[in-house]
Amino acid sequence: MLNDIRQARIDLAAALRWAARLGYQTGVCNHFSVLAPGRDDLFLVNPEGYFWREVRASDLILCDLDGKILEGSGTVEQTAFFLHAPIHRRVKAARAVLHTHMPNATALCSLKGQKLEPSEQTALSFHGRIGYDEDYRGLALSNEEGDRVARILEGHEAAFLRNHGPVVVGASIAEAFDRLYYLEEACRIQLLALSTGRPLQHVGEPIASRTAREWNALPEFCEKHLAAIKRVLDREEPDYSA
Numbered sequence: 001m002l003n004d005i006r007q008a009r010i011d012l013a014a015a016l017r018w019a020a021r022l023g024y025q026t027g028v029c030n031h032f033s034v035l036a037p038g039r040d041d042l043f044l045v046n047p048e049g050y051f052w053r054e055v056r057a058s059d060l061i062l063c064d065l066d067g068k069i070l071e072g073s074g075t076v077e078q079t080a081f082f083l084h085a086p087i088h089r090r091v092k093a094a095r096a097v098l099h100t101h102m103p104n105a106t107a108l109c110s111l112k113g114q115k116l117e118p119s120e121q122t123a124l125s126f127h128g129r130i131g132y133d134e135d136y137r138g139l140a141l142s143n144e145e146g147d148r149v150a151r152i153l154e155g156h157e158a159a160f161l162r163n164h165g166p167v168v169v170g171a172s173i174a175e176a177f178d179r180l181y182y183l184e185e186a187c188r189i190q191l192l193a194l195s196t197g198r199p200l201q202h203v204g205e206p207i208a209s210r211t212a213r214e215w216n217a218l219p220e221f222c223e224k225h226l227a228a229i230k231r232v233l234d235r236e237e238p239d240y241s242a
């Protein structure tokens with residue numbers, strides 16, 4: 001158990017550091033969280049007021065779903081509880097929950113009625129797997145907002161919150177982070193294609209659904225992605241795992 005939590009801390013710190021390099025953080029906002037190994041009632045989350053680029057494994061806060069801190073000297077910003085805790089509580093598949101305002105996915109969330117279209121291979125990996133929320137309610141300052149987003153995430157691996165940004169979930173940090181990265185890439189390509197003013201070329205059924213299944217039949221790819229990230233961090237900023 002102790003080693004498992006230590007490994008979860010290292011993986012979560014690595015995901016935060018890499019997301020920072022990719023420009024996914026806005027100021028010191030937003031959270032990555034993961035349920036503690038073997039537990040459904042405790043989760044690790046990044047501390048309030050930190051850049052992701054400075055977070056170390058030992059800085060991550062262990063808390064329960066009601067907001068009580070069990071390990072860590074920092075504080076947790078309130079929207080982490082209002083958004084992440086209800087998702088961890090309600091969505092079985094959401095061991096890891098990542099929320100960013102990363103620019104391309106967030107830009108797509110700000111366009112009227114816009115969805116991730118089945119018009120490019122990376123986007124096809126999300127075909128039928130994104131829930132769309134069209135009902136913006138302001139900042140996530142109550143459990144109601146987390147409950148609402150949790151309902152949108154049921155049966156999906158990501159939610160696009162209109163006028164706000166994306167939430168991505170996964171069975172592990174590796175899986176959720178891999179999805180987050182490819183989601184941002186798919187949104188970037190779609191926005192680039194739309195910027196030409198020409199129509200998107202859709203892939204029809206059943207090829208779109210088959211390609212999504214092919215993508216998602218490669219779960220070990222996520223672990224390799226995170227392992228590569230940690231190799232680079234071990235060389236270039238080894239304090240992440242401290």
Ligand SMILES: [Zn+2]
Pocket residue numbers: 030099100101164165
């Ligand atoms: Zn947000």
